[in-house]
Amino acid sequence: MIGDRKVNVFFDDVMLGHDPQVDLPFLPSRVEKRVRSVLEGLNFKWSYPEHPGRLSAIKQYLDENPVPGIHLKSGPRATYDQLSRVHTTSYLDHIFSMAGKRAWLDRDTTAVSPDSIEAATTAAGNAIAAVESVVNKEADSAFALVRPPGHHAEPVRARGFCLLNNVAVAAAHAQAKLGCERILLIDWDAHHGNGTQDIFWADPDVLFFDTHCAAPFYPGSGHLEDVGAGLGEGYTINVPLPETTGDLAFEKAFREILIPAAEHFKPDLVLVSAGFDPHHNDMAMNLSYNGFKVLTSIVQNIADQHCEGRLALVLEGGYNLTSLSRGVHAVLEVLAGGEVPELQECGVQAVAEAAAFHRSAFVEDD
Numbered sequence: 001m002i003g004d005r006k007v008n009v010f011f012d013d014v015m016l017g018h019d020p021q022v023d024l025p026f027l028p029s030r031v032e033k034r035v036r037s038v039l040e041g042l043n044f045k046w047s048y049p050e051h052p053g054r055l056s057a058i059k060q061y062l063d064e065n066p067v068p069g070i071h072l073k074s075g076p077r078a079t080y081d082q083l084s085r086v087h088t089t090s091y092l093d094h095i096f097s098m099a100g101k102r103a104w105l106d107r108d109t110t111a112v113s114p115d116s117i118e119a120a121t122t123a124a125g126n127a128i129a130a131v132e133s134v135v136n137k138e139a140d141s142a143f144a145l146v147r148p149p150g151h152h153a154e155p156v157r158a159r160g161f162c163l164l165n166n167v168a169v170a171a172a173h174a175q176a177k178l179g180c181e182r183i184l185l186i187d188w189d190a191h192h193g194n195g196t197q198d199i200f201w202a203d204p205d206v207l208f209f210d211t212h213c214a215a216p217f218y219p220g221s222g223h224l225e226d227v228g229a230g231l232g233e234g235y236t237i238n239v240p241l242p243e244t245t246g247d248l249a250f251e252k253a254f255r256e257i258l259i260p261a262a263e264h265f266k267p268d269l270v271l272v273s274a275g276f277d278p279h280h281n282d283m284a285m286n287l288s289y290n291g292f293k294v295l296t297s298i299v300q301n302i303a304d305q306h307c308e309g310r311l312a313l314v315l316e317g318g319y320n321l322t323s324l325s326r327g328v329h330a331v332l333e334v335l336a337g338g339e340v341p342e343l344q345e346c347g348v349q350a351v352a353e354a355a356a357f358h359r360s361a362f363v364e365d366d
Helices: 013-017 030-040 052-063 091-097 117-133 166-177 195-198 247-265 289-306 321-334 348-361
Strands: 007-010 070-073 103-106 111-114 141-144 183-187 206-213 234-242 269-274 310-316
Touching: 007 117, 007 247, 007 321, 013 052, 013 117, 013 166, 030 103, 052 321, 111 117, 117 141, 117 166, 117 269, 117 310, 141 247, 141 321, 166 183, 166 269, 166 310, 183 247, 183 289, 195 206, 206 247, 234 247, 247 289, 269 289, 289 321, 310 321
Parallel strands: 007 070, 007 141, 141 310, 183 206, 183 269, 206 234, 269 310
Antiparallel strands: 103 111
């Protein structure tokens, strides 16, 4: 029953301070010129998609439609030492030098505004706090509602609206300080988590499972044959999917690939890079809210079976504000103990209801 499980949800208004606006002047640089040339080549007005309204919409919807069992919390900012477990010090020094400035960091239109660095370190810190809350048994599961997102951020580079790799920072903290030896990291965002993959590419203690829209969809990585290297060979599992992929195929991937992999790996912590852009109202894929519920249930069952329920989710993408806020709500309902629907091909239920409505007009009663 919904409310039977306690879920800690981490949120902080500080993260609303990250607000790149392309109409305002940025620091002049080679990157500035290259990005401007890209933007000028577009035949429509481009605005920064990863904006504060994403978190505001989620928070407003949760306030208007509260989920029993949800407890709102906030965590401290991540420290330099915590971040340096997954990012190089040269990159961190550069990122921290951007505090108070407005600048482009990468030609794929990743930018900062004056309060972005505080927002990014707060995002990473709340991801850490979410993991600590489940490892310390303060909640049955946790969801870090954070931005800027993180899974595209590489050890030495900001990419795809991501400055710091929040979920990787949280995973590395769990390894270093919380006694977690085997971490299962799942990424269901529509875009491949290239940064997370790079960070744990050769790490046999992190099993990385990623479903995503196949290349050439951004960032163009995550090929089926990419399975890790060195000691980490076989611990990266990519499942590239067609853009039309919906609920049933996602469920099949999770049941037939993820579950057996988890049974072999036996994690003691499960983390999810939870993006909501696979929803059919967003930019790619064809998931429904029920689809997100089923994926959440599968992941929750893996955590229950292998690691005493230690499960934490970290927000990644999702740019349609309606599907983002309602998708998060659907996931939280399942985490809190809500019912899990049985998936059907899109439209089947509607046809069944229509058949029941119309049948009496042309079928005689016995």
